[in-house]
Amino acid sequence: MVTKAPSRPRRWNSALNAFATSADSPFPDHYDLAAERKIVWHLLQSNAPDPADPFFARYELYCEREQSLKHMQAMYAARQSADALVPINDARKIKALGQLAAQVEDxxxxxxxxxxxxxxxxxxxxxxxxxxxxxxxxxxxxxxxxxxxxxxxxxxxxxxxxxxxxxxxxxxxxxxxxxxxxxxxxxxxxxxxxxxxxxxxxxxxxxxxxxxxxxxxxxxxxxxxxxxxxxxxxxxxxxxxxxxxxxxxxxxxxxxxxxxxxxxxxxxxxxxTQDALIQLTRLDFLPTAQALAQARVNTIKKLFGAVPKDIFMGLKQPRHTKRHLNLSEAEYRLLEAVPLVAEAVSVNPEMIQLLP
Structure with missing residues (x-):
């Protein structure tokens, strides 16, 4: 049996003219902002950082890079996420487009x-x-x-x-x-x-x-x-x-x-669209749902029966829908475990009135 060697903790170069690097860094020299923050954290927490601290130079570099990143992010927002080659004036025009509308009445x-x-x-x-x-x-x-x-x-x-x-x-x-x-x-x-x-x-x-x-x-x-x-x-x-x-x-x-x-x-x-049901969501069906949510589930099941599993899980969707949810794997498994066909849970009748 081959045992995998335990991974070694990451070490940062403590030299005054060095800095941690990362492959996904936004800087050309791969400066790792998150790693450097850990190294100079004691200086960041101080109201008056000590210039005599051996990491003061790295602290100053961190502050410069942090401001540089904020500037890059501001430019990214101003460019409306467009390619860097696109002039900002052109990129901003996307906000003025508005919604599509028919030119003549249908x-x-x-x-x-x-x-x-x-x-x-x-x-x-x-x-x-x-x-x-x-x-x-x-x-x-x-x-x-x-x-x-x-x-x-x-x-x-x-x-x-x-x-x-x-x-x-x-x-x-x-x-x-x-x-x-x-x-x-x-x-x-x-x-x-x-x-x-x-x-x-x-x-x-x-x-x-x-x-x-x-x-x-x-x-x-x-x-x-x-x-x-x-x-x-x-x-x-x-x-x-x-x-x-x-x-x-x-x-x-x-x-x-x-x-x-x-x-x-x-x-x-x-x-x-009744007031008692209009807030119904899939989360109401979870075992951890509050009493009012359980009451909504109880009522809707009495009115329409159990929703088909493939529709509940989003595997079968309407031809046109406004639902734009990306469930995590854990959330998907949680919904998949909901017993839709089981009897509706017993709730306090004062929590919700059964619709006529």
Whole structure:
């Protein structure tokens, strides 16, 4: 068995004209500021360093190098971390860039009442009872709120965004398949000599979007695809390729799936942004979490169940997220040990009220 010789402690040259060196030193002569600080520490602690001290010259050199490093760091900051060859005036321009912004207002053009109603939603007439239907505007706002919560390391916000995105992708896939089938039937008419065009509104509705999150545009894209699909269904129905009942059922199936997604997104947002839950983070799930954090976990599990492990660990992330966390290996192992499927912990009911 070969035993490794113990490493020898580092020795510093105590000569008056010598100094410790380091390969990662910022100075050309590899001056080691940290090592020299240890050597002249007794002088640094003195209110009046003694010039007769044998290390006084190294103390003075240390003070000079410390000021030199501060100057280098100030220049680095002024140069905005740019390469040393870049003039400071050019480097400073990066701070004046600001955020990217659209030069023209984003709009959406819709031709059918089917897509327009999905965008507008449906409110209940005052004085009457019923269930309102969330529209694209409301859903986009809900998803924007969930997107913001993802930046707070909220695993349920991540779960909500992933679920909504996946369901939207499924509807778009369904629309694409059905649309391809109907366009195939319409193309057969062209081969037989019948010329046609896809129906469109004489005066399509052009609506302003005003979305400030990628999820708003995800909803807009879904709506324009529903609109295009509705035009194709009506075109096929108008030319007797499908019956009125078939056309109605085809559109209702797609609209029902869209409304289901919309209601689910609003449901997620309604509860995750409640005062009792809005501060929820992954750290609340740790065994060392305080009582109020445990109460949040208890409540969220009763509302939505256990978050999937791959989402909780960040292995599966939303299409767009504001989460920018780099966990250490120790933190990752700690989160990995959290028993998500286990029963929620028992907490004092006065700490948090279960949401209705």
């Amino acid at each position: 709009t959406m053009e819709l031709h059918t009442v089917h897509a327009m109603r999905l965008f507008l939603g449906l409110a209940i007439r005052p004085g009457e009872s019923g269930s309102p239907s969330a529209g694209g505007k409301r859903v986009a706002a809900a998803l924007r709120a969930l997107w913001s919560l993802s930046g707070n390391d909220n695993p349920y916000a991540d779960w909500a965004l992933i679920e909504v995105s996946n369901r939207i992708a499924e509807v778009r896939k369904l629309i694409s398949a059905q649309q391809k089938r109907m366009l195939g039937k319409l193309d057969e008419l062209k081969q037989k000599g019948l010329s046609y065009s896809i129906l469109q509104a004489r005066e399509p509705a052009k609506v302003r979007l005003g979305f400030v999150s990628p999820y708003g545009f995800m909803i807009a894209l879904l709506l324009v695809e529903v609109d295009g699909y509705a035009r194709i269904v009506k075109s096929a129905q108008y030319r007797d390729l499908i019956s009125s009942q078939e056309g109605h059922q085809a559109l209702q199936a797609v609209k029902h799936k869209c409304r289901s997604i919309f209601e689910r997104a609003v449901y997620w947002q309604k509860y995750l």
